[in-house]
Amino acid sequence: MVEELAQAEDAVAACLDAATWTASEHDLIAALDAAHRLEQRLAAVKLSLVRELDGRGTAVAQGASSTAIWLRERLRLTVPAARRLVDLAAALDAGTPGVRRALADGHISVEQARVIGETVSTVHAAAGAEAADKAIGVLVDWAGQFDPALLRKLSTRILDHVAPEIADATDRAALEAEAQRSTRDRHLTLSELRDGRLRLTGNLDAETAGLLRAAIDPLTAPSGPDDTRTPGQRRHDALADLCRLTLRTTELPEHGGEPAHIVVTTSYDTLAGQLSVGTLDTGLRLTPQTVRRLACDAAILPAVLGGAGQTLDLGRQRRLITGPLRRALVLRDRGCAFPGCDRPPRWCDAHHIRHWADGGPTNLTNAVLLCGHHHRHLHHSDWTVHLGGDGHPDFI
Incomplete structure (x- = not known):
């Protein structure tokens, strides 16, 4: 398989050097269709590989908390994209060979395969295997005419076509399944x-x-x-106001042994005189004006740093790594x-390199x-750590 994929990679690389400007419009369209089919076939191969690696537990064996997290690092994906890849690989492996074949033949796209797989799963639960097989044929045929968004809308009434005698009775079940998918796919x-700056997606x-709209x-x-702010700017400022209001409450849980807060690091000289750039505990930098504003309503905690910025003294605790030491x-x-691992400080535990006991x-x-996963992993694996x-x- 590795050799064959290498040959395919060489063939695709050769196409990149082709002079497309010399091709006729007919040939360009035909090449586009062929490239799209090839993309879907390669996606089917990738999903098969992901499913096999997931089944073998390769990710956990290599220290990752899940296959999705491992794929994020290996393929440089976002976590939601990696999770969707794992979920689709599992769905196509679980009783939907017709969908897998349609994808492998280049007849449907990855997004259409996801819609069909989810719909067939719902039909199978509501009307049985025979109706699910009929649904695959209908949905694959529709996929040749409609994009994934419209296909999803049409799929909500698939039972009208494959099992009309129970369509009305199972409509509620379909809605509940959609709600479950919405819960499963939630992310920020x-x-x-x-x-x-930060980009928010989810x-x-x-x-x-x-709840968000109400707040x-x-x-x-x-x-x-x-x-003169745009609607988008007003929503941005509203989110900032909402965070400030929330942080002023006393009901937020602790994060890593500390009350909910933000930490800004700056030097004593710049704090005592003309402030310079500050740094959040997440690594983001703040302008002098922002640091001055935050310093008006903040607790100042001293830390003695060496010339290279190494922390020399922040106090000691007997056993728990909390407060200044944390x-x-x-x-x-x-x-x-x-x-x-990219988990932020507030999600992390403090681990004794040489156990306190x-x-x-x-x-x-x-x-x-x-983080919690790697803390547990370090205690129960062959990994070691030292400074x-x-x-x-x-x-x-």
């Missing part, structure tokens, strides 16, 4: 941009969408006739220190920040 992704289920809509109204860990590790001290040179010459953790 925060992607850091190069200039320190899918909210119906209930959460209602944010009253804050999005224009502040007056002179308000803040030192956050300053040093910036989140889970395990290779390839074995005589290990509770100090910065004997501690490392780990390197630069004072940062190395994993073996």
Whole structure:
């Protein structure tokens, strides 16, 4: 398989150098159709490989918390995209060979396969295997005419075509299945941009969408006739107001042993005089004006740093790595220190490199920040950790 894929890769690479401007319009359209079919066939191959690796437990054996997380690092995907890949691979492997074959033949796209797989699963649960087989034929035929969005709309009434005698009775079951998919696919992704901003993307289920609108809509109204903000800017500012209001409450749970808060790091000289750039515990940088504003309503916690920014002293605790010592860990590790993990500090535990029960001290040179999964993994695997010459953790 590896050799055959390498040959296919060489053939595709040769096409990249082709002079498309010399081709006729008819040939260009034919090439486009062929390239699209090839893309879907390669997707079928990739899904088959993902399913096999997932079944073997390769991701967990290599230290990842799931196949989706492993795919994120291996293929440089977003977590939602990786999860959809794993879910679709499992769906096509579970009783829908007709859908898998249609994808492998290039007759349907990956997104259409996802819609068909979900619909067939619902039909199978509501009307049995025979109706599910009929549904595959109907949906694959529709896929030749309609895009995934319209195909999904049409699929909500598929029982009218394959099992009309029970269509009305199972409509509620279909709605419940759609609600379950909405719950399963819910996610929110925060992607850091190069200039320190965040891009928010995600899918909210119906209930959460209602909660967000109820909370944010009253804050999005224009502040007056002179308000020149766009609707998008007003929603952005409303979300910021909502976060500030929430952080002022006393009902938020603790994160990693600390009350909910934000941490801004700056130097004493710049704090005492003309403030310079500040750094959040997530690594994002803030302008001097923003730091000045935040410093008006903040607790100032001193930390002694070496010339290279290494934390020298933030206090000591007897056993628990909390308070000043934890803040030192956050300053040093910036989140889970395990290779390839991007979980932020607030999701992490403080781990004793040499266990406290074995005589290990509770100090910065004997501690490392780990997310819950990698904390458990380090305790129950052959991985070891020690501080390197630069004072940062190395994993073996």
